Amino acid sequence: MSIEIANESGVEVDTDAILAVARYALDEMGVNPLAELSILLVDIDYMAELNHRWMGGDGPTDVLAFPLDDVEVASGRRPDEGGRGPGSPAEATDPPIVIGDVVVCPVVARAQAQAREADLDDELALLVVHGVLHLLNYDHADDHEAASMQRRERELLDRFRQLES
Numbered sequence: 001m002s003i004e005i006a007n008e009s010g011v012e013v014d015t016d017a018i019l020a021v022a023r024y025a026l027d028e029m030g031v032n033p034l035a036e037l038s039i040l041l042v043d044i045d046y047m048a049e050l051n052h053r054w055m056g057g058d059g060p061t062d063v064l065a066f067p068l069d070d071v072e073v074a075s076g077r078r079p080d081e082g083g084r085g086p087g088s089p090a091e092a093t094d095p096p097i098v099i100g101d102v103v104v105c106p107v108v109a110r111a112q113a114q115a116r117e118a119d120l121d122d123e124l125a126l127l128v129v130h131g132v133l134h135l136l137n138y139d140h141a142d143d144h145e146a147a148s149m150q151r152r153e154r155e156l157l158d159r160f161r162q163l164e165s
Helices: 016-028 046-054 106-115 120-135 143-164
Strands: 002-008 038-041 065-066 098-104
Touching: 002 016, 002 065, 002 098, 016 120, 016 143, 038 065, 038 120, 046 065, 046 106, 065 120, 098 120, 120 143
Parallel strands: 002 038, 038 098
Antiparallel strands: 065 098
16 A cells, blocks of 8 residues: 655644554555555645635635545445455556545644544544545435444544554
8 A cells, every 4th residue: 555645734743653544444444455545734724725625615624535536436345246346456457546635734633632632643543534434435415424434433443543552
């Protein structure tokens, strides 16, 4: 799995921990090990610009996900449906699938963590997993989708934390 990370936020964060949780989430979701993902940590002004340009929002947000490949990546493992699995190229000789970009604003994450009396690293892990799930076609447009996405986030983060301890 190729995961590139760039911290252009001006906030010192544990990029190794971010990479580890992203890799874990992708592995657990059955994404092809040759897939590619990029994580960009940005400052508040750039996040506000992205939020306005792509989502029509005002001000910064915590995380945005930008799928890059036209191939729909099914979530989870579905062996009964045939094929080579979610995130896999159509043929073994095809190039890796570029899943997309997850953009996180650590300044917004820090404010959210403080409001919940949580740790910044935990908040960043949640946001990265949230972004990865968006790239894998999870959404929270309605209550049912939101509950499903939140349940999956909790499962992934709980198991990840168990491995880390």
